[in-house]
Amino acid sequence: MRKQGVLLVNLGTPDSPSVSDVRKYLDEFLMDERVIDINPVNRTLLVKGIIVPFRGPKSAKIYKEVWTENGSPLLYYSIRQKEMLQDKLGNKYAVELAMRYQSPSLKTALESLKKLQVESIRVVPMFPQYASASTGSVIQKIMELVSKWQTIPNISFVNSFHDNDGMIEVFAENARKYQPETFDHILFSFHGLPERQLTKADHSGKYCLQTPNCCARLNDVNRFCYSAQSHDTARLIAEKLNLPKEKYTVCFQSRLGNSPWKKPYTIEVLEDLAKKGAKRLLVFSPAFVADCLETNFEISREYHEEFRNWGGEKVQLVESLNDHPKWIEALAGIVLGEPIDRILQPSE
Incomplete structure (x- = not known):
């Protein structure tokens, strides 16, 4: 055979x-x-x-x-x-x-x-x-x-x-050992994309332009949208961990060039939370199935250092799926x- x-x-x-x-x-x-x-x-x-x-x-x-x-x-x-x-x-x-x-x-x-x-x-x-x-x-x-x-x-x-239950459970399991409930806030930081690429994915030609918070919920119109799928992944992980909506934020990192990219930007969310008094943040990076430069360096080192410069104490990365x-x-x-x-x- x-x-x-x-x-x-x-x-x-x-x-x-x-x-x-x-x-x-x-x-x-x-x-x-x-x-x-x-x-x-x-x-x-x-x-x-x-x-x-x-x-x-x-x-x-x-x-x-x-x-x-x-x-x-x-x-x-x-x-x-x-x-x-x-x-x-x-x-x-x-x-x-x-x-x-x-x-x-x-x-x-x-x-x-x-x-x-x-x-x-x-x-x-x-x-x-x-x-x-x-x-x-x-x-x-x-x-x-x-x-x-x-x-x-x-x-x-x-x-x-993006909604695979096994994948969602591994992310949640990796997070549980850090006790998410003890952190001031939780970030789901996804790799960024230019806004123009998200708009191109709207085959209706009008949904993105006419719908406020168009990515917040996955539906038949935006089912192929990267941002909408990202929000859905974050929602499913949050549900596994019993996190209320006000406890977490979906954001996007790794911009390139001067054109508008999907917001909110992770680095700006970090600064805003630090200024509001947050000290400890737990960060997921669910756009990756293996740890890489964007997780091991950008989040664990750069974002951690920036957060501390703004008065925070700790940015803790939840490791990726890797070889679980x-x-x-x-x-x-x-x-x-x-x-x-x-x-x-x-x-x-």
């Missing part, structure tokens, strides 16, 4: 924290038309003429701060997730890992599945909330690569899993299309 192929795809990471490798990574990442969705000429001038030359050395210093003896945290935990998922699914499945940018490449991973002559390929972009710049980019690139194959197996894509066994079970369920205990249980 031929195997079923599974392809896990995360964003990517430099091959090393050297300036040259970081510049190479930034160039491939930011030249993606879905990431910086502006005129191609302007994008080239911005990325190759300004961002990569000047931001490369600064970013390399940050990567050196988060690099471990196992290398990049994102790559390390991605490999662990791939290996653990393979063990969970068994030998009827062939699990491969790829990064949208840099190594291991999508082309290499797909070629490995092709050589195995898998019967089908299930693609899981490892981004809980759908965004054109992440999940959309992965899907587009895979379709471009596979379109050149002489024979194409059945391919299916996971659009998002319950997350691997949830991931297997995502691959198979339903909870794993319904599929892998012994037949009667």
